[in-house]
Amino acid sequence: MSQMYRSKTLNQISESDIGLQLKIAGWVENIRDHGGVSFIDLRDMYGVVQVVLRNTDLLNGIKKEECLSIEGVIEQRDEETYNPNIPSGTIELEAHKITILGKVYRDLPFEIATSKEIREDVRLKYRYLDLRNRKVKDNILFRSEVISFLRQKMSNMGFIEIQTPILSASSPEGARDYIVPSRKYKGKFYALPQAPQQYKQLLMVSGIDKYFQIAPCFRDEDSRADRSPGEFYQLDFEMSFATQEDVFRTGEEVLTDAFKKFAPEGYSITEAPYPIISYKQAMLEFGTDKPDLRNPLRIIDVTDFFQKCSFKPFHNKTVRALKVHAELSKGFHEKLLAFAQSIGMGGLGYLEVKEDLSYKGPIDKFIPDEMKKQLLDLAGLESGDVIFFIADTEELANKYAGQIRNELGARLDICEKNAYRFCYVNDFPMYEVDENTGKIGFTHNPFSMPQGGLEALTTKDPLDILAYQYDIVCNGVELSSGAVRNHDLDIMVKAFEIAGYDEETLKEKFGSLYNAFQFGAPPHAGMAPGVDRMIMLLKNEENIREVIAFPMSSNAQDLMCGAPNEVTEQQLREVHIKMRK
Structure with missing residues (x-):
């Protein structure tokens, strides 16, 4: 020194x-x-x-x-x-x-020791001062340690680190692209990659067996507490000659080891193999495809039961139920009803199970006497239980039941403490109907392999086709998404045709994969755990910006450097752009 x-x-x-x-x-x-x-x-x-x-x-x-x-x-x-x-x-x-x-030439905008208590826009404007705060700085140093560990772990598992391009071609699928005008090619644009998706698949075609990188990804999306606007990092990896189960074992090993090494002292971590929950089961039992397994409550389907009762508001609706074993006050019911109405529900029916296993509650009189025992058996009810009912369209009944489940877990304080609970959610639908156009489109990743291959695409209703697609969820946070990729040209052409892309469009928009798959592509699969989310969970931070050195604000602005900013007329001319009035 x-x-x-x-x-x-x-x-x-x-x-x-x-x-x-x-x-x-x-x-x-x-x-x-x-x-x-x-x-x-x-x-x-x-x-x-x-x-x-x-x-x-x-x-x-x-x-x-x-x-x-x-x-x-x-x-x-x-x-x-x-x-x-x-x-x-x-x-x-x-x-x-x-x-x-x-020297310090002017008054400090805030006390360093208490910067975390200051308004976020002021903290971000003077982020270099905010980072002098020990707690803020320690998050960034911790991030460095985690990334270093992930790199070492992937290398030890035989993965090769390769950097893929930042300037790439715009793709019509997924989130909104950040586009970059070309000076040399008038009227043409690069895009910043939403993920290294196509490049990593092309690496598999090139004969690289196992690839990874700590990949920057760019999406012009709105901010959320667990999503950074603009850019984020993921541990991107892909494997040749691999099945869904091979990827599951790799993802489990990396995440379990990372969480065991970096979790706060005394935390319990799911051991591999992680539970596997189908998308359909997740929507039914948890009301979301991001289930928080720390909450012991499970949603029950009582739709068929209520079609036989005389309670009109539940007729021709999907009905979900949640039971809790607790003595609930009138005030508790009122607050839970107020919450239900705040999320858009018309009301929240419930029944209390008395000592003699009879019911007390507003909808008891609508259940025929001979069916009351049936409900006890269906929902596994015991004396002292309270069962809540949620009825709406299937989509909304799932969503509302999931939100009521979370609220009950929090209000009753029954969720497991000091634990990281992982699961896989798989068997996602390949296609969905676009709400705006009424047409069929890809649900998630268009490059996923459909279950059943070409036969399923040619013989089944597209909305019944499942994809080899999966997420890793931890404590209700989607940590990773991935898929077995579609490496077969015939299947790819048919899959895109169902989503409204003819072969010419496929050649134009996804030409690199379309061409590469004509030269002996191996089966391949992968996933990409989010690094920022992983660190946010490990540090128990509510806001993802706390684990990023220089984050954008929730309005996608760099308040410190003033981005986005205006450029000169000369700069615009060089890239052949004219501003519309």
Whole structure:
């Protein structure tokens, strides 16, 4: 290390240095003037050391957060002044000389120590100051450790790290692209990749057996607490000659090992193999394809039962139920009803099961006496249970039941604590009807292999076809999506034809894969766990921006550097763009 500014970093200084003349460097965290003697808490990336100034003239003009180099002698602190909260709490440096390396020219926009309590837009505008806060900085250092571990793990498992292009071709599927105008080719555009999807498949065609990268992905999407607008990173991997089960084993090994290494102390982690839940089962039992398995409640289908009852509001509707074993107050029911109405439900029916297994509640009179025992058996009801009913179209009944399940789990405080609960959700539908156009389109990834291959595509109703497509979900957060890829040209042509793309469009829009699959493509499959989401879960952060060094705001703005910004007329001319009024 150069001795010009510092002899050691602050974490390297210990009692063994007592009596030595050293130089240290860092930022002024705090200044305390005790009359005749003053103190500076000096902070660098690694730690904090107390500096004592017996010559208080040295303090003249020094402000908090200035960057200093201080020369002096390490000495033992008086025992009554030991600070057990920092590793260097038994020593201090007596300052003989102070050099200001970086001045503070104006008032700080916030106190560094409490920056996490400041409004987010101000934090992001001065993110370089926010990152001086130990908790904020530690998230970023933690992120570096996790990514380093993932890289090492994938390499040890025989995967080759390969970088794929950032400037690529725009694709008509998926989210909105970020497009980049070409200077050289007038009227043409590059796109930033939403994922390295086509490139990694082309690597498989090229004979690379196992590929991975920590891949930047760009999608012009709106922000959510668990989704960063603009860009995010994923652990992207693909395997040749692989089945769905091969990918499952790889994903489990990587995530289980990563979570075991980095989870907070005392946390329980799902052991491999992870539970596998079909999309259909997930929507029925959890009301979502992102089930949180920490919540013990399961949704029950009581549709057929209520078609035989005289309760008109449930007729010709999908009816879902949730039972809890709890004594619920009138106030609890009122609050839960208010929540149900806030998410769009018309109401929330319920029954309480009394000691003699009879019911008490608003819809009891609509259930014929001879059917009451049937409901007990159907829902596994016992004395002291309360069962709630949700009725609507199938899609809305699933959605509302899932939200009521989450709300009951939170209000009754019955969800497992200190646990990471993983599962696979698979067997997604290949196609769905577009709400706006009424036409059939791909549900998710158009490059997935349909279950049943060409025969299914030619003989089955498209809406009945399932894809070899899967997600990894952890604690209700989608951590990864993946698929067995469609590597057969005939199947690919037919799959896209059903979604409304003729072969010419397929050649034009997905020409690279269309051409490559004519030269002996191997079967291949993969997935891509989200790195930002993984770290957000491991750090128990509610907001994904807390684990990204320089995140955009929720409005997709870089408040620090001022992006997006305007460009000059000359820059626009060079890329052949004219702004519309």
